[in-house]
Amino acid sequence: MTSQQAPGSWTNWARNQTADPLRRAAPRDTDELAQTVRRAADDGLHVRAVGAGHSFTGAAVTDGLLLSLDHLQTVEDVTRTETGARVTVGAGIRLHRLNEVLASAGLAMRNLGDIDRQSIAGAISTGTHGTGASLGGLATQVRGVRVVGADGSVTEATPEQDPDLFEASRLGLGSTGVLAAVTLDVVPAFHLRAQEEPWPLDRVLEELSTASGGRGGGSDAEGLENAHDHFEFYWFPHTRRALTKRNDRLGPDDEASASLRTARGERPGAVTRARAWVDEELLSNGAFEVINRLATAVPRATPRINALSARALAPRTYVAPSHEVFVSPRRVRFREMEYAVPRAELVNVLEEIDAWVRASGENVPFPVEVRFAAADDVWLSTAHGRESAYVAVHQYLRLPHERYFEGVEKIVAGVGGRPHWGKLHTLGAEDLAERYPRFEDFRRVRAQADPGGVFANPYTDQVFGPR
Numbered sequence: 001m002t003s004q005q006a007p008g009s010w011t012n013w014a015r016n017q018t019a020d021p022l023r024r025a026a027p028r029d030t031d032e033l034a035q036t037v038r039r040a041a042d043d044g045l046h047v048r049a050v051g052a053g054h055s056f057t058g059a060a061v062t063d064g065l066l067l068s069l070d071h072l073q074t075v076e077d078v079t080r081t082e083t084g085a086r087v088t089v090g091a092g093i094r095l096h097r098l099n100e101v102l103a104s105a106g107l108a109m110r111n112l113g114d115i116d117r118q119s120i121a122g123a124i125s126t127g128t129h130g131t132g133a134s135l136g137g138l139a140t141q142v143r144g145v146r147v148v149g150a151d152g153s154v155t156e157a158t159p160e161q162d163p164d165l166f167e168a169s170r171l172g173l174g175s176t177g178v179l180a181a182v183t184l185d186v187v188p189a190f191h192l193r194a195q196e197e198p199w200p201l202d203r204v205l206e207e208l209s210t211a212s213g214g215r216g217g218g219s220d221a222e223g224l225e226n227a228h229d230h231f232e233f234y235w236f237p238h239t240r241r242a243l244t245k246r247n248d249r250l251g252p253d254d255e256a257s258a259s260l261r262t263a264r265g266e267r268p269g270a271v272t273r274a275r276a277w278v279d280e281e282l283l284s285n286g287a288f289e290v291i292n293r294l295a296t297a298v299p300r301a302t303p304r305i306n307a308l309s310a311r312a313l314a315p316r317t318y319v320a321p322s323h324e325v326f327v328s329p330r331r332v333r334f335r336e337m338e339y340a341v342p343r344a345e346l347v348n349v350l351e352e353i354d355a356w357v358r359a360s361g362e363n364v365p366f367p368v369e370v371r372f373a374a375a376d377d378v379w380l381s382t383a384h385g386r387e388s389a390y391v392a393v394h395q396y397l398r399l400p401h402e403r404y405f406e407g408v409e410k411i412v413a414g415v416g417g418r419p420h421w422g423k424l425h426t427l428g429a430e431d432l433a434e435r436y437p438r439f440e441d442f443r444r445v446r447a448q449a450d451p452g453g454v455f456a457n458p459y460t461d462q463v464f465g466p467r
């Protein structure tokens with residue numbers, strides 16, 4: 001059976017990136033993947049893999065061979081460890097499927113982002129993250145990668161075996177080769193108590209720790225972002241209102257009763273269906289689409305619309321398995337830019353964005369999302385070596401985003417902000433080299449792994465320099 005697919009145009013989720021590859025293929029296993037890559041390289045084609053196409057940048061775009069790893073979704077191995085398990089999965093597995101498989105084995109990812117549509121390879125390759133002041137992004141949970149090189153070689157890289165290739169491949173935009181499998185450290189399944197509550201923005205900023213630029217004098221340990229396992233907030237531009245989300249892991253006693261009730265089909269402390277619908281639809285989906293269309297038709301009404309939206313949100317508390325709390329559907333399409341900034345700069349950055357929005361006359365119906373991560377040691381992680389806060393700005397797909405994003409990008413540039421590798425930004429290799437202490441190490445490994453530039457595309461040329 002052939003896995004070649006008819007060539008044709010490819011478009012990403014946000015509909016701002018397209019590709020017209022000469023070839024497309026969806027190999028059925030690692031051997032076929034290796035042969036397909038080698039053949040394309042011998043024919044002088046560029047090669048890129050695509051996951052779910054959820055990057056806003058041209059990360060997956062190619063003019064040569066575009067690979068789908070949709071057939072590589074198997075769970076190859078689950079080895080129990082003292083802290084949970086080590087799980088090896090096909091690189092194309094989608095996060096929602098991975099979460100199901102893990103849950104059925106009594107396991108879970110330690111942390112996740114907002115959605116679960118991505119492939120594991122795509123998610124780690126761009127540094128996808130969730131929130132948690134003491135936690136890292138998905139790439140920090142990776143313990144091994146199987147990399148297919150341009151010559152069709154297959155290398156198992158781990159922190160012990162081929163450590164440089166491991167580092168450059170667990171977060172490297174697929175620039176060292178195509179990932180065929182990923183090994184993850186996962187934890188025993190757990191429940192989260194989710195508390196969502198609208199707060200005045202000033203209260204949020206006051207209760208952040210001083211290490212996050214908080215003004216209320218809360219000690220570093222006491223600050224809001226440290227007091228909860230997963231804290232984030234959405235600030236509604238043109239207003240001083242925010243929706244806070246405080247998610248906390250249940251203790252062993254609560255966990256036992258939550259598991260029992262879930263097993264019986266009960267939802268402990270579950271939010272009512274109607275309330276959940278109102279909040280989810282208002283912030284992310286059906287009603288939010290209407291709100292955005294209204295703001296597009298009558299831009300000057302945006303501040304009033306945002307004020308009404310922020311007021312319409314009501315507090316809710318519920319308990320659910322972790323992956324159900326972390327992720328939610330996102331049906332309204334948008335464009336996004338997200339920068340990691342040093343945590344101490346967070347409050348100043350937000351105040352500057354607020355001032356810019358007010359002075360510029362720009363209308364922004366989408367909330368600004370703020371999240372947290374611990375410092376980590378992944379070479380190209382946006383949180384490499386520093387405690388970070390993420391500031392994500394979005395614009396509805398039918399509205400121009402350029403001026404707003406440019407305004408915000410100037411603000412975060414002043415504090416050494418690092419852009420999410422999968423979200424819009426304008427930085428090039430020279431700017432990024434200054435922001436990543438291990439950038440040259442990454443470029444050295446990339447040059448060794450792909451001397452002919454088979455895995456390059458215009459976006460990797462922009463951010464890493466041309467091969």
Ligand SMILES: Cc1cc2nc3c(=O)[nH]c(=O)nc-3n(C[C@H](O)[C@H](O)[C@H](O)COP(=O)(O)OP(=O)(O)OC[C@H]3O[C@@H](n4cnc5c(N)ncnc54)[C@H](O)[C@@H]3O)c2cc1C
Nearest residue numbers: 051052053054055059113114118119122128129174179422
């Ligand atoms: C609605 C929405 C919500 C989002 N929420 C979050 C969030 O909460 N947190 C966050 O950090 N990000 C978030 N993102 C960004 C998203 O997680 C990343 O862009 C991620 O890369 C998308 O995964 P994907 O499978 O779609 O990868 P793609 O976009 O398809 O690919 C991303 C990169 O990975 C490479 N790649 C894919 N597969 C392989 C492979 N097998 N081997 C080598 N390289 C490969 C591609 O070539 C490309 O360079 C969101 C995006 C959207 C659209």
